[in-house]
Amino acid sequence: MLIRGFMLLVLSVFTLHLGAKQLHDEKYYQTHQVQNLAVPDDSLHFLVLGDWGRNGHYQQVPVADMMDVVMYQMDGEFITTTGDNFYSKGVASVDDPYWQTSFEQVYHGPNLFKDWYPTLGNHDYAGNWQAQIDYTQRSRRWVFPAPYYAKTFAAGDNSQVLILFIDSNPLNPEYKTRAKYASTQTQDSEKQLRWMKEKLANSTAKWNIVIGHHPLYSSGKRYGKTSGIQQVLEPIFEKHKIDAYFAGHEHDLQHNRAQGKTVEHFVSGAGSELRPVGQREFTQFAKSEAGFLTVSVNDNNLLVQFISAVGQRIYHYNIHKD
Template structure:
């Protein structure tokens, strides 16, 4: 004969099982799911190349990582998105140990599991990734079909239509950041030849025939957040090159928020998409166009004549839109 205590345990297990089953039922991705999950204010340009930009995200599903992933899937569906870009700090706090690290499952594969997130991911490295085995993130490209990082830095050109295209350059800003030269915990970043990467960057920008040029890196050159006033080092390295070649947009992470910064007299539009999980406070600065301490990501749409950036929060709301016209070169 079962005791009352045992019956209570059995009842609790049954309730938990039912609740788990119900939650699984709610995650069935079908027509009804997407009819009930729409980003109402999302602008979808005609004949555009569409992709998402996500930064500072890998936290085992903690903070707002899961709801951000949910709305990324919806955004990719609505936009018919082609790929996803990361701005680094893919795994907190100390990167991954190897390609077999359980973190790949608990913080990536089982979090970004919506059907529209199984497109190509183009990945950049952040400072926290260098605290672990950064080479494993390159090597994971040979294991995962969607994870793409052929090197610490690389470039790829995407066609918009028959006559226009966008060059996307994925930098490794860690060895380029003078702030890390004397930091023991980031000693690994200094083993790369930064001068070689900069020469490669200049060559790519000088020789491209693409209609648009977009650069992705981890460290922002301007910040309206925690690191306001402390980005002079990396800005001094990169801004002269980006301005010289009239790069259209620079997307960064590192700051755990969403920002658009545009200092007077500059050509490059500076965006921060580093709100993939945890967020930090921001403030209005002299160069701030927009800054919000909300979890979320950026949706980018590029057409022959315009580049549109939309920030989407963890509740599936468009909280900012900014469009720039094609830079006549």
């Protein structure tokens, strides 16, 4: 009887503690919301994070905490990455402790347990990139079926969003002659380009988005050094009139639009470490501030919002289609 009474007491205390924690969590999310965040009705909501896996260092933890808040606020459906998921040399295997210290234990907020759709960056190729594909079998939320892949999502009442998650590393001409990036050339780049063209040519989705690692335009460190990958991808993007390209690689937040071009270019690479950024001839917005992007898509609008690690909406841009 004494043991049973003690166990009931422990259970009661645990239940009270759990209830108090749930109440605290609800209050926390209500008081930490981004005040001017737009949450359009009947929309597909997701986040775009880039250049992030640094064992919790730099700004990775505050960015992760704010992502949790925004996913709660928007009722977000999934999270995408623009690559460089693990610095500085990727992961060694599916059992690498980095999975815990750079991913599982950092993005532990309850609202971050949604599907994650990653892409590969150049630093991921410095390790065992195949292990990032294989971790899909270990994780409920890490969904990475192949180096490049496509998914279609419902948005609004009658619309669809096609997203191509590409591997821009083997497509980058700069990497073809540099020993440092030899591992990126194990992929068949021509096969991927044929796949991209076919997917976009046959798309019946109202919205077409591409997510990769290398930006075609940069207002940051690599300003003037993106012409190689630009010449490979821009003709495809412009021909098929995609709506937006999201990249990383630069450790900042950017929105670029080249004169005479139709595609909107966004950079989300501020998931942890930051670098300086400037104002260029094509810059619509650029800031060296830790954060991520939100994307909301419905029948007539694709809204991109730039969210800082301290919970401010620092920029937004809307693409409208009748």
